[in-house]
Amino acid sequence: MVTTTYQVQGMTCGHCVSAVSAEVGAIPGVNDVQVDLASGQVTVTSEDALDTASVRAAVDEAGYDLVDA
Amino acid sequence: MVTTTYQVQGMTCGHCVSAVSAEVGAIPGVNDVQVDLASGQVTVTSEDALDTASVRAAVDEAGYDLVDA
Numbered sequence: 838m839v840t841t842t843y844q845v846q847g848m849t850c851g852h853c854v855s856a857v858s859a860e861v862g863a864i865p866g867v868n869d870v871q872v873d874l875a876s877g878q879v880t881v882t883s884e885d886a887l888d889t890a891s892v893r894a895a896v897d898e899a900g901y902d903l904v905d906a
Numbered sequence: 907m908v909t910t911t912y913q914v915q916g917m918t919c920g921h922c923v924s925a926v927s928a929e930v931g932a933i934p935g936v937n938d939v940q941v942d943l944a945s946g947q948v949t950v951t952s953e954d955a956l957d958t959a960s961v962r963a964a965v966d967e968a969g970y971d972l973v974d975a
Binding site: 849851852853855856900 | 918919920921922924925
């Protein structure tokens with residue numbers, strides 16, 4: 838299991854959290870997604886290390902931006 | 907037709923707008939709901955004058971607060 842924390846910009850409410858959780862959670866191999874609205878931190882647990890591009894695409898699909906580390 | 911504008915507190919994004927529009931739009935007699943996110947103004951067009959309590963209940967159901975005029 839791999840746990841990675843990403844920084845997401847633009848989430849303002851619980852609906853935003855749900856949208857990001859759903860999209861990131863749909864990435865193959867993802868087991869769990871925890872979103873902290875206040876900090877914008879999205880913690881993803883997956884079977885193997887994820888391709889950042891796939892996480893970025895999922896966050897973008899939800900309507901938000903992944904902040905570069 | 908009656909058009910009434912209400913002030914709603916707490917909407918922060920497009921998802922909030924959708925939630926309020928859906929709940930207020932489901933009130934019997936309501937024909938149209940226009941939400942301005944920036945100002946929090948919700949303009950409702952209905953067949954007859956609405957009971958403010960029903961609008962308040964719908965806004966509350968969506969997770970937001972109607973501000974007293």
